[in-house]
Amino acid sequence: MSKICLVHHPIGLGDIFFLQTVARKYIAMGYQVIWPLRPKELAYIPKYIPDINFCSVNDNFPGKQEYWGKEAIVITPSFVYIGVKETHFWGFGCEDIMKSKYEALNMHWSQWHDGFIFNRDTEKENELYYNVLGLKDDSKYVLKNDMCSVDIRRTKALDNLSFDLPVVDLKVVEGFTVFDWCKVFENATEIHTVHTGVCYILDRLPLKCEKYFMYQGLQVTNVQYIPFKKNPTWVENPGGVSY
Helix, strand or coil: CCEEEEEECCCCHHHHHHCHHHHHHHHHCCEEEEEEECHHHHCCHHHHCCCCEEEECCCCCCCCCCCCCCCCEEECCCEEEEECCCHHHCCCCCCCHHHHHHHHCCCCHHHHHHHCCCCCCHHHHHHHHHHHCCCCCCCCCEEEECEECCCCEECCCCCCCCCCCCEEECCCCCCCCHHHHHHHHHHCCEEEEECCCHHHHHCCCCCCCCEEEEECCCCCHHHHHCCCCCCCEEECCCCCCCC
């Protein structure tokens, strides 16, 4: 009988990327990691991260009746349950939303970067870059993103910005996923984005940008302390969060 690790974090693209190191810890220990997701918005993830068993929250999977939805960590030799969606409310001394997930597992949150590994579809990336967006190899442009959450909420944090270069806005393009924007991310001259799941992808790419700014957007200010290796310049929302 195979060992199972069931992860309860079905939403929050950035959270899912941030916790990949946790999943790979248990893969290395011989567990099959089962990670149910919201099916409509996140069905594309298994294509890019195939070594984790991403499924739908509507599927039947081991531990669903006993554990699914609980805020808890259960570790046995044959079954592990990781329910760390709201660890900042657990009262163990860490109230930072992201940091507390690793603290509860006795891991350091700087490890998040090591386990976030994904495949790329260069054919789709090139199609989006050249054919859809009309960019060239020598194009200079600003990549701007004011979308956050899988529910595609927009913020006002970037509304007053102006640029000397052409602007490419991150947007939903039918037939493409956020991973298919990697070539666009890599080649941008400047990047201006609210804090969202995109920032985790950016941290794993060989960016060419001369400037990289990350804005608070809809998040609380303590996300500025997440250990991003690309060290984006943090910009707090004037007047607080709005959308």
